[in-house]
Amino acid sequence: MRLLVVEDERRIADFLSRGLQGAGYAVDIAPTGTAALDCVHSADYDLVILDLMLPDMDGMQVLEKIRNRQIGPPVLILSARGGLDDRVKGLEQGADDYLVKPFAFVEMLARVRALLRRGQPAPEKLQVADLSLDCIRRKVARAGEAIDLAPKEFGILEYMMRNKGRPLSRTMIVEHVWDMDYDGLTNIVDVYIRHLRGKIDDRFPVKLIQTVRGIGYMIEGPDKAAERHPEPAAEHQV
């Protein structure tokens, strides 16, 4: 899940970004309306958090431009302007929710999660064989046994489980789980996959995380793997 925070006040932007990253989201920051529109045009965001008071344009203009695109991400407006008129105007112009500053971080996180759920018809609970992941409560269990994951590990696992059976490259994983300005090597993915395997696969006879040679990684239940390689003899028939 990738979020864009549009906020010119560095202190607030950093605070939001740190909190959201701690909750397992990848976060980019745009300090101006122009930067925000550049970001929205060049990357796919699951949600935009938009401050209305920006140095170069009014947040409402940014909202309007995002909404002019046919399919835009949901937008949560942050504003010091708490008047009913502003709120109504924001929602009328296509914002999905409106939060008045100052607000508690937990309040914002609850709104963010609600909007992401709404924008995403995807199930809140993901299952691969006996591994289950609850996206809302952020809990993971295998064979009924709870497993503790660090936020990035959770992010990777959620992304893989949402795409089960589909090989994912290291770049795709990095782009979904880390921030845009992450300039490290994609080798970091290998390190995290090793941690994940240690937690969800090593103690179990059936391994769910597969290495896909030349591409990256994939998660898949044992039944699906068997379907793709039915009988070894079949490979020799033409």
Ligand code: CA
């Ligand atoms: Ca501002």
